[in-house]
Amino acid sequence: RRRLPPGPRRLPVIGNLHNIGKNPHRAFARLADRYGPFVSIRLGGVRAVVATSTDAAREILQRHNADIAGRGGLDSWHACGHHANSIIALPPRRKWRAMRKLCTEELFTPRRLGELRAVREEKARELARRVSDANAGGAPVAVAREVFAAVAGVLLRSMFSEDMDAATVRQLRDVVEEAVVVAGAPNLSDYFPVIAAADVMGVRRRMEKLVGWVYGVIDGQIEQRRRRRIAGEPRKNDLLDVALDMEGEVEGEGWVMNRETMRGMFMDLLVAGSGSTSSTIEWAMAELLENQKSMKKLQEELKGLLGTRTHVAESDISQLPYLQAVIKETLRLHPTVPIAFNKADATVEIQGYKIPQGTTVYVNIWAICREAKIWDDPEKFMPERFLDRDINFLGTNFEFIPFGAGRRICLGMPLAERMLHLMLASLLLQFDWTILDEVNGDGLDMTEKFGLVLSMAMPLRAVAKEKSKLMEAKIWDDPEKFMLMPERFLERDINFLGTNFKFIPFGIGWTTQRPWDAIGRKDAASDACIAAACRFD
């Protein structure tokens, strides 16, 4: 009596390819409205089932997850043989487990995350500084681009203990932007595996260029570290050092840590981590600009807690419930990975339906997060809904799974969570944001661009007005000039002890410790330099 889930009529050869269009997450949602939480489709030669409800997600990602955690694999991911070393593409066997464990231990445990906290806070400060520079003269800021540089900076420092020059980071951004679109776009090779070798749409060829470029960057890091090790430089004890320690050792199932494995692992972390995080912050900013009440409420919360402080610390986040609600609401409305795709490694039976071995199983995260049965007014941006609701994105509340759930839950979730809160707060603490009417007409264009990451089709550009009194032009000559003018403090009797209200980098009532106590030095020149740095930073 077991049968396949219902589904739309198929056309010869193409099956239901004509049903999915440019935005598969929306097309799948329409199919679910018509046929229910499990829908059978055929995409060319590939059999698939789409799961679209909280219960359906629980069945796939929890109850039957042991049998449905395989990966169908995108043909684009085969560029440069990447699939063989990619955590995202590997089947859930020993190599995949070992690579996940290694990344978790070296990057994502609470201890490692704690050790790297200062890096994230430094990158958030740099972000504010870059926004300030980009905005010079009132020019609109391309929000996702600036955030990308900060997020990539965190990832590069965490993996390689190195910063990269601005030009490389810019190129990385362009490569990631293109790769998530090229890899995620419909590709005939995925639907007709027998002709995949011909690469008729040229997707693999395009991906080879992009993957090859990222591999080049990673190779550069590996070679540089090898040379430094030979020269006897001290260890950094980062993910790269640990991977190099394992080099050449044959692990279970015969896989070995070598240059290819390192390339695959580092590339996945860079690509999966940077695009999704920067797009989420871009969506959050767009929603806040469209919902000024929420924007105001969040800025008031920040001001209430941080007073005149110009930077946010990670330890502040737990005391900012509205900020947390804004991030959750953004992830609910705009889960940047809208569809999780797994493969059934065995035939399973779910709610009386049969899902045969080899079926691709899509979980429509985007549609589940908008299920009308669960969420009041689901299309509306309403962070308040999370204030009195004890619900998180850790993979146990199946109505809210922006990071997926089960064995393949997002590997970088603990880092993403920290970066999202810290960077959004930094953007809002120091700046008042507006959009230019002449660019945006009646409102922001919130059209989505589908790819491996669901981003804004029209990148958000907004004007950031610096809030800080420390930059007030009435008071400071050439106020934007950084550090080049510590002299301004030499001939001016002004301190930051909370009595000169035009210069209160430590707020008011700050008396416990002065910078020169910390550096053990007090003279006029060092005071002036510290004062200049405090004013700017």
Ligand code: HEM
């Ligand atoms: C807002 C930010 C992010 C979102 C919304 C997000 C979401 C997701 C989702 C939905 C999946 C698929 C889960 C599944 O297949 O069931 C995933 C997988 C993954 N994510 Fe993330 N992610 C984010 C940030 C990050 C970061 C910062 C990293 C690493 C630095 C990362 C690394 C990965 C990796 C390696 C996988 C593949 C896991 C596997 O197949 O075993 N992600 N992510």
